[in-house]
Amino acid sequence: MARPIDEFVMAWAALSGDSSEEGWRSIQVTPAGSCSLMAGRRFPGNEEALLAGFSSARLPPAEKLPEGQGFEVSRADPHGDGNTWIALTRKETGSQELFAEMVGDVAGAMDAVATEGEERLLRTLLTRVRSWQEFMRKGAQALSPEAEIGLVGELAFLKAVVESGVPASLAVEAWVGPLEGIQDFELGTGAVEVKATLSSQGFPAKIGSLEQLDDTPRSPLFVAGARFSQRESGSNLPEFAEAVRESLAGDGEALRMFTDRLLAAGLHETHADRYPRRFVLDRMRIVEVGEGFPRMVPGMVPAGIRRAVYEIDLDRAPGPEVGLVETLKRLGAL
Secondary structure, three states: OOOOOHHHHHHHHHHOOOOOOOEEEEEEEEEEOOEEEEEEEEEOOOEEEEEEEEOOOOOOOOOOOOEEOOEEEEEEOOOOOOOEEEEEEEOOOOOHHHHHHHHHHHHHHHHHOHHHOHHHHHHHHHHHHHHHHHHHHOOOOOOOHHHHHHHHHHHHHHHHHHHOOOOHHHHHHHEOHHHOOOOOEEEOOEEEEEEEEOOOOOOEEEEOOOOOOOOOOOOOEEEEEEEEEEEEEEEOHHHHHHHHHHHOOOOHHHHHHHHHHHHHHOOOHHHHHHOOOOEEEEEEEEEEOOOOOOOOOOOOOOOOOOOOOEEEEHHHOOOOEOOHHHHHHHHOOO
Protein backbone atom coordinates (compact mmCIF):
# COMPACT_ATOMS: atom_id res chain seq x y z
CA MET A 1 0.00 0.00 0.00
CA ALA A 2 1.32 3.43 -0.92
CA ARG A 3 2.29 5.78 1.89
CA PRO A 4 0.28 9.03 2.13
CA ILE A 5 2.31 11.78 0.47
CA ASP A 6 1.19 14.70 2.65
CA GLU A 7 4.37 14.54 4.76
CA PHE A 8 6.55 14.73 1.66
CA VAL A 9 4.55 17.50 0.01
CA MET A 10 4.66 19.69 3.13
CA ALA A 11 8.41 19.17 3.47
CA TRP A 12 9.08 19.96 -0.18
CA ALA A 13 7.05 23.16 0.14
CA ALA A 14 9.07 24.23 3.20
CA LEU A 15 12.38 23.51 1.45
CA SER A 16 11.59 25.27 -1.82
CA GLY A 17 13.68 28.26 -2.73
CA ASP A 18 16.48 29.65 -4.86
CA SER A 19 20.16 28.90 -4.51
CA SER A 20 23.06 29.03 -6.91
CA GLU A 21 25.10 26.63 -4.79
CA GLU A 22 25.07 22.90 -5.50
CA GLY A 23 23.84 20.73 -2.67
CA TRP A 24 20.88 19.34 -0.73
CA ARG A 25 18.30 20.67 1.64
CA SER A 26 16.32 18.01 3.46
CA ILE A 27 13.79 17.31 6.20
CA GLN A 28 13.49 13.94 7.90
CA VAL A 29 10.21 12.08 7.41
CA THR A 30 8.91 8.82 8.89
CA PRO A 31 11.60 6.16 8.39
CA ALA A 32 11.04 2.74 6.81
CA GLY A 33 12.33 0.44 9.51
CA SER A 34 16.02 1.16 10.01
CA CYS A 35 16.23 3.14 6.76
CA SER A 36 16.27 6.91 7.19
CA LEU A 37 13.98 8.71 4.76
CA MET A 38 14.17 12.41 3.97
CA ALA A 39 12.21 14.70 1.74
CA GLY A 40 14.76 16.80 -0.04
CA ARG A 41 15.46 19.31 -2.76
CA ARG A 42 18.56 19.38 -4.90
CA PHE A 43 20.00 22.76 -5.81
CA PRO A 44 20.52 24.80 -7.88
CA GLY A 45 17.62 23.16 -9.74
CA ASN A 46 15.20 23.05 -6.77
CA GLU A 47 14.01 19.55 -7.80
CA GLU A 48 12.07 17.41 -5.30
CA ALA A 49 13.72 14.22 -4.08
CA LEU A 50 13.36 11.25 -1.78
CA LEU A 51 16.61 10.50 0.08
CA ALA A 52 17.02 7.02 1.57
CA GLY A 53 19.91 6.39 3.96
CA PHE A 54 21.32 2.99 4.93
CA SER A 55 23.85 2.57 7.74
CA SER A 56 24.78 -1.04 6.95
CA ALA A 57 23.54 -1.92 3.46
CA ARG A 58 26.00 -1.24 0.66
CA LEU A 59 25.52 -0.76 -3.06
CA PRO A 60 28.16 -2.31 -5.37
CA PRO A 61 30.05 0.50 -7.15
CA ALA A 62 29.38 -1.02 -10.57
CA GLU A 63 25.63 -1.47 -10.09
CA LYS A 64 23.66 0.42 -12.72
CA LEU A 65 20.93 2.54 -11.16
CA PRO A 66 17.54 2.95 -12.85
CA GLU A 67 16.54 6.12 -14.65
CA GLY A 68 13.16 6.86 -16.16
CA GLN A 69 11.30 9.57 -17.97
CA GLY A 70 10.73 12.23 -15.36
CA PHE A 71 13.08 10.96 -12.65
CA GLU A 72 16.62 9.80 -11.94
CA VAL A 73 18.28 7.73 -9.24
CA SER A 74 21.76 8.56 -8.01
CA ARG A 75 24.17 7.96 -5.17
CA ALA A 76 24.21 10.91 -2.80
CA ASP A 77 26.11 12.17 0.24
CA PRO A 78 23.87 14.83 1.77
CA HIS A 79 25.40 14.71 5.27
CA GLY A 80 28.90 13.31 4.83
CA ASP A 81 28.11 10.62 7.42
CA GLY A 82 29.58 7.64 5.53
CA ASN A 83 26.18 5.99 5.09
CA THR A 84 24.84 4.74 1.77
CA TRP A 85 22.40 7.33 0.47
CA ILE A 86 20.21 6.87 -2.59
CA ALA A 87 18.45 9.87 -4.08
CA LEU A 88 15.29 9.53 -6.16
CA THR A 89 14.97 12.93 -7.82
CA ARG A 90 12.42 14.51 -10.12
CA LYS A 91 13.81 15.77 -13.39
CA GLU A 92 12.95 19.31 -14.39
CA THR A 93 10.67 17.98 -17.13
CA GLY A 94 8.96 15.43 -14.87
CA SER A 95 5.41 15.79 -13.57
CA GLN A 96 5.34 16.92 -9.93
CA GLU A 97 2.06 15.08 -9.31
CA LEU A 98 3.26 11.80 -10.80
CA PHE A 99 6.59 12.05 -8.99
CA ALA A 100 4.83 12.54 -5.65
CA GLU A 101 2.68 9.50 -6.41
CA MET A 102 5.81 7.53 -7.18
CA VAL A 103 7.52 8.57 -3.94
CA GLY A 104 4.49 7.52 -1.88
CA ASP A 105 4.38 4.19 -3.69
CA VAL A 106 8.10 3.48 -3.23
CA ALA A 107 7.99 4.48 0.46
CA GLY A 108 4.95 2.23 0.95
CA ALA A 109 6.76 -0.72 -0.65
CA MET A 110 9.65 -0.15 1.76
CA ASP A 111 7.28 0.08 4.73
CA ALA A 112 5.95 -3.39 3.80
CA VAL A 113 9.39 -4.95 4.33
CA ALA A 114 10.51 -2.66 7.17
CA THR A 115 11.24 -5.54 9.56
CA GLU A 116 13.33 -7.55 7.08
CA GLY A 117 16.62 -5.67 7.31
CA GLU A 118 18.46 -2.98 5.38
CA GLU A 119 19.61 -5.15 2.49
CA ARG A 120 15.99 -6.05 1.80
CA LEU A 121 14.93 -2.42 2.09
CA LEU A 122 17.61 -1.32 -0.37
CA ARG A 123 16.65 -4.02 -2.89
CA THR A 124 12.96 -3.19 -2.49
CA LEU A 125 13.69 0.47 -3.21
CA LEU A 126 15.60 -0.31 -6.40
CA THR A 127 13.18 -3.01 -7.58
CA ARG A 128 10.17 -0.76 -7.12
CA VAL A 129 11.89 2.13 -8.89
CA ARG A 130 12.77 -0.17 -11.81
CA SER A 131 9.08 -1.07 -12.08
CA TRP A 132 8.31 2.65 -12.28
CA GLN A 133 11.04 2.92 -14.91
CA GLU A 134 9.12 0.45 -17.09
CA PHE A 135 5.83 2.18 -16.30
CA MET A 136 7.23 5.57 -17.33
CA ARG A 137 8.82 4.06 -20.43
CA LYS A 138 5.38 2.89 -21.52
CA GLY A 139 4.16 6.47 -21.20
CA ALA A 140 2.37 6.38 -17.84
CA GLN A 141 -0.90 6.47 -19.77
CA ALA A 142 -3.74 3.99 -20.09
CA LEU A 143 -2.79 0.86 -22.00
CA SER A 144 -3.92 0.61 -25.60
CA PRO A 145 -6.86 -1.77 -26.26
CA GLU A 146 -4.40 -4.27 -27.76
CA ALA A 147 -2.08 -4.09 -24.74
CA GLU A 148 -5.07 -4.29 -22.39
CA ILE A 149 -6.37 -7.60 -23.77
CA GLY A 150 -2.79 -8.89 -23.95
CA LEU A 151 -2.30 -8.21 -20.23
CA VAL A 152 -5.67 -9.80 -19.42
CA GLY A 153 -4.46 -12.95 -21.21
CA GLU A 154 -1.22 -13.05 -19.24
CA LEU A 155 -3.08 -12.57 -15.95
CA ALA A 156 -5.54 -15.34 -16.79
CA PHE A 157 -2.64 -17.68 -17.57
CA LEU A 158 -0.75 -16.71 -14.39
CA LYS A 159 -3.81 -17.42 -12.24
CA ALA A 160 -4.26 -20.80 -13.93
CA VAL A 161 -0.60 -21.66 -13.30
CA VAL A 162 -0.90 -20.88 -9.58
CA GLU A 163 -4.16 -22.80 -9.28
CA SER A 164 -2.48 -25.80 -10.97
CA GLY A 165 -0.13 -26.11 -8.01
CA VAL A 166 2.98 -24.15 -9.01
CA PRO A 167 4.31 -22.28 -5.93
CA ALA A 168 3.06 -18.70 -6.00
CA SER A 169 6.49 -17.03 -5.84
CA LEU A 170 7.85 -19.28 -8.59
CA ALA A 171 4.87 -18.54 -10.83
CA VAL A 172 5.11 -14.76 -10.43
CA GLU A 173 8.89 -14.78 -10.85
CA ALA A 174 8.39 -16.71 -14.10
CA TRP A 175 6.18 -13.90 -15.46
CA VAL A 176 8.85 -11.91 -17.29
CA GLY A 177 6.69 -10.33 -20.01
CA PRO A 178 6.45 -7.00 -18.10
CA LEU A 179 10.26 -6.99 -17.82
CA GLU A 180 10.66 -7.17 -21.59
CA GLY A 181 11.27 -10.92 -21.59
CA ILE A 182 11.36 -12.48 -25.04
CA GLN A 183 8.48 -14.76 -24.02
CA ASP A 184 5.86 -13.96 -21.38
CA PHE A 185 6.76 -16.80 -19.00
CA GLU A 186 10.08 -18.54 -18.38
CA LEU A 187 9.50 -21.78 -16.51
CA GLY A 188 12.18 -24.40 -15.96
CA THR A 189 14.27 -24.72 -19.09
CA GLY A 190 11.38 -23.67 -21.34
CA ALA A 191 8.93 -20.85 -21.89
CA VAL A 192 5.32 -19.98 -22.68
CA GLU A 193 4.19 -17.15 -24.93
CA VAL A 194 0.62 -16.04 -24.24
CA LYS A 195 -1.54 -14.60 -27.01
CA ALA A 196 -5.04 -13.24 -26.44
CA THR A 197 -7.78 -12.36 -28.90
CA LEU A 198 -11.37 -11.13 -29.03
CA SER A 199 -11.81 -12.46 -32.56
CA SER A 200 -14.52 -15.08 -33.03
CA GLN A 201 -13.19 -16.00 -36.49
CA GLY A 202 -9.64 -17.32 -36.55
CA PHE A 203 -7.04 -16.45 -33.94
CA PRO A 204 -4.82 -13.59 -35.18
CA ALA A 205 -1.63 -13.38 -33.12
CA LYS A 206 1.02 -10.71 -33.65
CA ILE A 207 4.60 -11.96 -33.29
CA GLY A 208 6.86 -9.11 -32.27
CA SER A 209 10.30 -10.41 -33.25
CA LEU A 210 12.29 -13.19 -34.87
CA GLU A 211 13.22 -14.41 -31.38
CA GLN A 212 9.73 -14.71 -29.90
CA LEU A 213 8.98 -18.17 -31.33
CA ASP A 214 12.58 -19.40 -31.37
CA ASP A 215 12.90 -22.46 -29.13
CA THR A 216 16.69 -22.63 -29.39
CA PRO A 217 17.53 -20.63 -26.22
CA ARG A 218 14.69 -22.15 -24.13
CA SER A 219 13.01 -25.47 -24.81
CA PRO A 220 10.29 -26.66 -24.83
CA LEU A 221 8.40 -23.59 -26.02
CA PHE A 222 4.62 -23.38 -25.92
CA VAL A 223 2.07 -20.86 -27.16
CA ALA A 224 -1.05 -20.41 -25.04
CA GLY A 225 -3.89 -18.90 -27.05
CA ALA A 226 -6.56 -17.31 -24.84
CA ARG A 227 -9.85 -16.46 -26.57
CA PHE A 228 -12.01 -13.88 -24.81
CA SER A 229 -15.40 -12.35 -25.48
CA GLN A 230 -16.73 -9.03 -24.21
CA ARG A 231 -19.69 -9.41 -21.87
CA GLU A 232 -21.16 -7.31 -19.09
CA SER A 233 -21.00 -10.39 -16.87
CA GLY A 234 -17.23 -10.54 -17.26
CA SER A 235 -14.32 -8.90 -15.43
CA ASN A 236 -12.32 -5.83 -16.36
CA LEU A 237 -8.54 -5.63 -16.31
CA PRO A 238 -8.18 -4.49 -12.66
CA GLU A 239 -10.54 -7.29 -11.60
CA PHE A 240 -8.43 -9.87 -13.41
CA ALA A 241 -5.44 -8.49 -11.49
CA GLU A 242 -7.36 -8.69 -8.21
CA ALA A 243 -8.29 -12.31 -8.92
CA VAL A 244 -4.58 -13.13 -9.25
CA ARG A 245 -3.89 -11.34 -5.96
CA GLU A 246 -6.49 -13.50 -4.26
CA SER A 247 -4.81 -16.64 -5.62
CA LEU A 248 -1.50 -15.42 -4.13
CA ALA A 249 -2.97 -14.75 -0.67
CA GLY A 250 -0.70 -15.92 2.10
CA ASP A 251 2.54 -15.46 0.15
CA GLY A 252 3.76 -11.96 0.94
CA GLU A 253 6.80 -12.20 -1.33
CA ALA A 254 4.69 -13.29 -4.30
CA LEU A 255 2.24 -10.44 -3.68
CA ARG A 256 5.02 -7.84 -3.54
CA MET A 257 6.59 -9.23 -6.69
CA PHE A 258 3.20 -9.27 -8.43
CA THR A 259 2.61 -5.60 -7.57
CA ASP A 260 6.00 -4.74 -9.09
CA ARG A 261 5.23 -6.75 -12.24
CA LEU A 262 1.82 -5.09 -12.67
CA LEU A 263 3.36 -1.63 -12.51
CA ALA A 264 6.07 -2.63 -14.99
CA ALA A 265 3.32 -3.96 -17.27
CA GLY A 266 1.73 -0.51 -17.28
CA LEU A 267 -1.13 -0.98 -14.80
CA HIS A 268 -1.32 1.30 -11.78
CA GLU A 269 -4.01 0.93 -9.12
CA THR A 270 -5.08 4.57 -9.49
CA HIS A 271 -5.92 3.98 -13.16
CA ALA A 272 -8.64 1.38 -12.55
CA ASP A 273 -11.40 3.57 -14.01
CA ARG A 274 -9.60 3.69 -17.36
CA TYR A 275 -10.50 0.07 -18.16
CA PRO A 276 -14.30 -0.31 -18.40
CA ARG A 277 -14.27 -3.23 -20.86
CA ARG A 278 -15.27 -6.56 -19.35
CA PHE A 279 -14.04 -9.93 -20.61
CA VAL A 280 -14.87 -13.60 -20.24
CA LEU A 281 -12.29 -16.29 -21.00
CA ASP A 282 -14.00 -18.66 -23.42
CA ARG A 283 -11.12 -21.02 -24.10
CA MET A 284 -7.38 -21.45 -23.70
CA ARG A 285 -5.51 -23.68 -26.13
CA ILE A 286 -1.85 -24.54 -25.56
CA VAL A 287 0.28 -25.85 -28.44
CA GLU A 288 3.96 -26.72 -28.48
CA VAL A 289 6.08 -24.79 -30.95
CA GLY A 290 7.64 -27.53 -33.00
CA GLU A 291 8.05 -28.83 -36.53
CA GLY A 292 5.56 -27.27 -38.90
CA PHE A 293 4.56 -24.46 -36.54
CA PRO A 294 4.17 -21.21 -38.56
CA ARG A 295 7.05 -18.99 -37.50
CA MET A 296 10.01 -16.89 -38.62
CA VAL A 297 13.13 -17.31 -36.52
CA PRO A 298 16.85 -16.57 -36.92
CA GLY A 299 18.40 -19.10 -39.25
CA MET A 300 15.11 -19.72 -41.06
CA VAL A 301 14.91 -16.39 -42.88
CA PRO A 302 17.02 -15.15 -45.80
CA ALA A 303 20.38 -13.64 -44.93
CA GLY A 304 20.13 -9.93 -44.32
CA ILE A 305 16.78 -9.95 -42.53
CA ARG A 306 17.51 -8.69 -39.01
CA ARG A 307 14.04 -7.93 -37.65
CA ALA A 308 10.47 -8.91 -38.41
CA VAL A 309 6.98 -8.37 -37.02
CA TYR A 310 4.35 -10.66 -38.46
CA GLU A 311 0.94 -12.19 -37.76
CA ILE A 312 -0.11 -15.83 -37.66
CA ASP A 313 -3.43 -17.61 -37.21
CA LEU A 314 -3.15 -19.84 -34.14
CA ASP A 315 -6.30 -21.70 -35.17
CA ARG A 316 -4.34 -23.01 -38.15
CA ALA A 317 -1.19 -23.87 -36.23
CA PRO A 318 -0.57 -27.63 -36.40
CA GLY A 319 -0.01 -29.81 -33.37
CA PRO A 320 -2.16 -31.39 -30.68
CA GLU A 321 -3.52 -29.33 -27.83
CA VAL A 322 -1.49 -29.75 -24.66
CA GLY A 323 -3.25 -29.41 -21.31
CA LEU A 324 -1.95 -26.89 -18.79
CA VAL A 325 -0.86 -29.49 -16.24
CA GLU A 326 0.97 -31.49 -18.90
CA THR A 327 2.62 -28.28 -20.15
CA LEU A 328 3.82 -27.42 -16.66
CA LYS A 329 5.13 -30.95 -16.13
CA ARG A 330 7.09 -30.84 -19.36
CA LEU A 331 8.53 -27.48 -18.34
CA GLY A 332 9.58 -28.94 -14.99
CA ALA A 333 7.37 -26.57 -13.00
CA LEU A 334 5.27 -29.43 -11.55
